[in-house]
Amino acid sequence: MKDPYTHEQFSEKLRPLLEVMAGEGIQNAVKGLSQMTGQQITVTEPEVTLVPLVNIPDLLGGPENEAVGVYLRAEGEMSGQIMLVFPYERALKLVDLLIDEPEGTTQHLGAYERSALAEVGNLTGSFFLNSVATMLGLEARPTPPAVMVDMVAAILDVIIATAAGVSEHVLMLSATFMQGDREAEASFWVIPDPRVLEAFLEGKN
């Protein structure tokens, strides 16, 4: 299979489409998260970047940083991977917010707390995909999310292992969710499957 990321038409044809998708889709995802938490959550300017796989473990502050990853797949015409990564301490605070307890209440992430975080993945993923469906007419359904509490690099291995057989790069739509105090709340990544990008390039979508 031809590596779709090095395709000569990537920059002129694919990038503008993905930028619209990232902008609208991620804005919609953060709107969902604001509604869910009752907090004003903002988002940095979404980016479309081609990232070498070898750089991925270092993208979120260091490979051994303790983090929580919520991972889901999108299935359908716009298939791909969706990953939300929270710094561990932020995840604890977010759980307090979700279960309406004072900040500092949640000290560890058991089954109940993890399911609250899974719901955040579910909601932001669904809002993103709904937006893409409305904009581009591409149907996709999110799978149930998986929650990982581990070192950043181990969490991101899921993305790396999925992509490494096809390419040395992943094409990533990404943004950082911020709360009022401008502290980073979460990184939101969408990685469309290569076959989706190929379909875009060939004008099938």
Added chain:
Amino acid sequence: MNNIVVGLGEVKISNNPNDILVAYGLGSCLGIAMYDPVTHVAGMVHAVLPSCDDTTEINEACSKYVCCGLEVLLQKMLRAGALRTRIVIRMAGGANMLASTTFSDVMNIGFRNIESSRRKLSEMKFKIAGEEVGGNIGRTVRFYVADGRMAIRMMGGKERDV
């Protein structure tokens, strides 16, 4: 001590007793190390995927695959002065990060990495002296060139030997 980072798909070799070969935060990836206790030549591969097809040429570009990575690692060990019959193997990693979810069956790359390395090492007539593989937790792996010791650390835990 000097940390030498073994990144994704890389093979690193050293015979400097002050060096430690380190692969940070392995999830489904495997860190497989070789050591010659006489010449103190140590090497590690950080493999990402189980196997390449048979037609793939063995070179560093394919060392992200367990099967090819082991061949590249062995070649580099021998070139650095290791004797094949003295080589000791240790490995760690191969977790299933998506355990107990709808993903676990189809996407258990960690398990397939472990299987692939055991098969390949057996073909190469190597025995595994120590391992800490599988489960669903990430591991940082350190391999000490001075004595061939492999140690792992998990989130919130202390380092311990494999």
